[in-house]
Amino acid sequence: MATLFDASPTTTTTSLKQQHNDLYTATESNATGTVTESTSSPPLQNNTDAYQIRVLGIADQGAKSRVETQIRLTIELLNNQGEKVEDWSHIRLPAPLLTTKRRNASTSTLSGNKRRSLEQQQQQQQQQQQSSSLTVPEESILHLRASVICESDANRKVKMCQRCVWREWKRADRKKAGRRLGTTVYDETLMERERHRILLFNSDPLLVFNSGECVLPTRITCYSRHHDERQGFRIKFTMHDHCDNLVGAGTSPPIMITDDHKNLSKLGDKRRRRRKQKPAVSPVNESLPTPEEEALATFDHQDAHMLLATTATEQQLPLAKIKQESLPQVPADFLFDSMGLENTTSTTKDASSMAPSSLDHTGYLDPCLFFPNTPPTMQDIQLFLPSLLSSPSSPTESGSPGSSSPTSPLTIASTLTSPPLYQHHHQQQQQQQQLQQHELSQQEMMHAFLPPLSTLPPPMMLGPKIERMIPDQATTEGGAEITLLGSNFYEGLTCYFGDKPALTAYWSPTTLVCTVPSSLHAGTVSVTLDPPSSSSSSSSPSSSPHMSSLSSGHPPQLFTYTPSYTSPTEGMINSSTHHVLSSSSSSSSSSLVSTKPSLLSFMSSNDAPPPPAVVTTPGDLASGWDEQSVQTLTWQVLNLNMAQTLHDARQIALKLIQL
């Protein structure tokens, strides 16, 4: 393979002026370590003499790599004379972009014996290495930030697409298969967090940099084609000193991330001859959203691609025939326009390739089961469900004995698989499609399945607010990594568990990750946020509520400390980031953990999955439905890709029930 590694030490050195302009136009760091877009002024002074970062290890042209393959990059910091700058002894890599092992080792986010063992080892290392990097003064440390941009559009930054996140999770699960298959738990927050990890550095968090260079084993974890990028990705590096002043900037040569296992150098010409040149595609803007966008819209173009793909075509075979013969219902423009997204033409092929085919292997809730003849579209389901719910074979009459829910999702599912009913629906759909084609606006169609604006989070004008914690319990020994989902988060916030501050990392305006402090006693504590400059009072939130509860007007979130030892039985919460749902619990929804069940577990298991567990809001259930049924339907909605978030899926499920 004509990969990048045969490269002579060719380099790409972006001019200082260009780099500076690039940075000045749109860079602002966040705690993920990535360089994110910003409409506000960047935190850069007018630094016209920033140094240059030279990236070695990638061929100037035609570099290719796979998502699994590590690229051994060397980065150098050069001054205007091209000499290496040796003013800093170490360089710190962005922790979120480190591989798990390295990150865990560096941040002590593990729990229990493993964490203690790591701490002991670290202590030993410290003792052995008096010049250990851990003791390096901050002034001697450069802070590296990195992001992935497109060669075809340098202003287009990319995040990992959801499909690649899934692939990485599945890959990780396979590697753990010796222990237990499918322990990774899907969660929106984790997903969003993982999407920032399109770059992974398999390296220590702190590297020696006193020679002005260091080696970065780097992996780009998403395919170029998933972003309609035909020329490859570049890695954009910036370095900042301890005061966050820009020190240097540079960009790697373009790297095409493909999954081609063959020797492309032999085939390239032939392919070029045979393949038609695809029409130019509007670039999918993967820029990070503004806080408002991020909070109000949980999917972006990439998600929309996936939604389009799975809604319109995927998971049925043969795909080509379906596309050509039976699937004109939802034009590509439709979803994009309806969602207020930039329309990208000619996306069908690529979008289909991005569908989560992983679901193919689950055997669970394959849309084929629901719509055996053709894949369901939004219209399908919208048109279908009313007749379904009112049909003679409706679950009200055919419900299983003992079922407490008159219209349980399971019966819906069984009814949906009925070919005659579907056939009827299909005819009805065709008729209605003709009749309504010009009557229903796209917005109306979409609103039938997306939550009304009123159900979306209110405008975030009132300061940080915690809406959800994942998981919401951990052992008293602390150390567990908890994801806080909410709004208006910003860097510097500190999360308090009771009156104990937690190590808190800012991920995005809607996401914080913190490490649970230990607790002497099991029980429930409130979780609140404090800005760094707030009152120094350390009193309990109950007596002096912290910011989130004050500003939001909502009661603080509650977190449960469980005893430090829990037997490894089903349903117990692992104190690490992985936790397992009870698969043998009764139908009592109260026994469920507030998180979505493991998609990956289902994907790798032939067992029927447990119903999804979502946060219950009393009173939002339709009459006759129990929470578990709603959760099951929510799960089905998610599996049908009718929604990209748990919240949306639940709203859709509730709406369907109300129909």
Added chain:
DNA sequence: CCTGTACATAGCAAGAATCC
């Protein structure tokens, strides 16, 4: 229009390397 062929994509697995 149909069919065969080659290419593209994705998933998976095994073994090596490395880390702890």
Added chain:
DNA sequence: GGATTCTTGCTATGTACAGG
């Protein structure tokens, strides 16, 4: 020594295209 990560190759299936 176990866990994790990296590398590489194989298989299956979808897709595009040329030729009959």
